[in-house]
Amino acid sequence: GIDKRQQPRINLKGYLVGNPMTDPKFDRNFQVQAAHGFGIISDQIYEAAMRNCKGDYINHVNQMCAEVLQTVKSLISEILDAHILYKKCVFSAPKPTNDATARKNLLEESIELNEAPGRPAIDCLTYGYYLSYFWMNNNMTRDALGVKQGTVGEWVRCKRELPYKFDMPSSIPYHLNLTMRGYRALVYSGDHDLQVPQLSTQAWIRSLNFSIVSDWRAWHLDGQAAGFTMGYANNLTFATVKGGGHIAPEYRPEECFAMAERWLANEPL
Numbered sequence: 375g376i377d378k379r380q381q382p383r384i385n386l387k388g389y390l391v392g393n394p395m396t397d398p399k400f401d402r403n404f405q406v407q408a409a410h411g412f413g414i415i416s417d418q419i420y421e422a423a424m425r426n427c428k429g430d431y432i433n434h435v436n437q438m439c440a441e442v443l444q445t446v447k448s449l450i451s452e453i454l455d456a457h458i459l460y461k462k463c464v465f466s467a468p469k470p471t472n473d474a475t476a477r478k479n480l481l482e483e484s485i486e487l488n489e490a491p492g493r494p495a496i497d498c499l500t501y502g503y504y505l506s507y508f509w510m511n512n513n514m515t516r517d518a519l520g521v522k523q524g525t526v527g528e529w530v531r532c533k534r535e536l537p538y539k540f541d542m543p544s545s546i547p548y549h550l551n552l553t554m555r556g557y558r559a560l561v562y563s564g565d566h567d568l569q570v571p572q573l574s575t576q577a578w579i580r581s582l583n584f585s586i587v588s589d590w591r592a593w594h595l596d597g598q599a600a601g602f603t604m605g606y607a608n609n610l611t612f613a614t615v616k617g618g619g620h621i622a623p624e625y626r627p628e629e630c631f632a633m634a635e636r637w638l639a640n641e642p643l
Contacts, residue, residue: 388558388609390637392630393570393620397544398432400574400581406431406446408571412458414449455568457619463498464491491531499624503531546578553582553608560611560637564618564625565601572614584608593633593643600629603643613643 376384395401406427410420423431423446427439434440454462491507494500509515510529553559561579563572588605593613603613615622615629623630636643 386557388560389552390560390562390634392562392622393564393567393572394545394561394575395570396549396575396578397546399544400578401570402574403429403431404571404574404577405450405568406443408568408573409446409450411573412566412568414453414458414568415446419445419449450568453568456621457499457564457566457625458568459566459617460619460625461495461498463500464494464504506531546581549578550582553584553610556609558609558611558637558640560613560634562601562613562615562622562630562633564620564622565614565616566618566625567620567622569620576612579606579610579612582606582610584610595629595632600626600632611637611643 376386406415406420406423409415410417415423419442422442423439426442427435430439431443431446434443452462454460491504493504507529510531513523516523516526549559549561561575563570563575565572584606586604587607588603588611590602590604592599593601593603599616601614601616601618603611605611613633615626615633618626618630633643
């Protein structure tokens with residue numbers, strides 16, 4: 375649309391992405407290495423994976439590779455891969471419930487609900503997801519948002535039956551195209567994410583073959599290291615967020631706000 379000068383014209387200057395799913399060749403292939411670095415799999419299991427899979431942890435090249443990767447998968451399932459330090463809790467995805475008393479005071483003011491998400495423990499991060507279901511289906515919330523009565527049915531977080539197709543196996547060519555055309559890019563990673571490890575993100579950035587213009591260093595907030603960063607040619611910046619998970623701002627909002635604010639102001643992190 376920008377090249378064709380379609381109206382309204384978007385005055386795009388750059389973009390930022392966090393723990394981005396980019397290419398399975400990188401995203402999934404570095405999960406084994408990251409799991410070893412996080413102490414989830416042992417040296418022996420990691421060495422067996424390297425020996426039998428020969429660096430390809432996506433396509434099972436032989437039976438021994440398949441078996442060791444099944445062991446890796448089983449061990450990873452013991453933890454929350456979105457943030458390895460957090461409790462593994464009910465994700466609060468929709469499912470039938472028999473808890474007729476759940477949030478009764480809100481339900482009485484809500485639209486007719488078909489199902490509710492599983493209820494996690496109150497000390498789980500996902501408890502907020504659980505509450506969002508009732509809050510978003512409350513008529514007072516909908517009135518405040520200007521949702522006309524009867525136009526929208528039950529709100530469900532992570533509505534997975536949407537008719538989308540995954541028809542773009544890799545977004546690396548798009549990153550290359552945009553950065554080579556002068557658009558600024560900030561790619562950041564919560565460093566405790568195992569879904570899209572920062573190792574995989576660094577690897578696909580290196581595959582662009584951009585020269586390094588700013589060496590690896592810590593970036594700070596309130597006198598403390600908030601993560602680490604490196605600058606590349608073509609205005610591409612990579613940064614980690616210390617203590618962040620797959621959705622880094624969810625776990626480290628203050629640090630991510632400072633990072634984004636500085637980048638948008640074209641200041642060093």
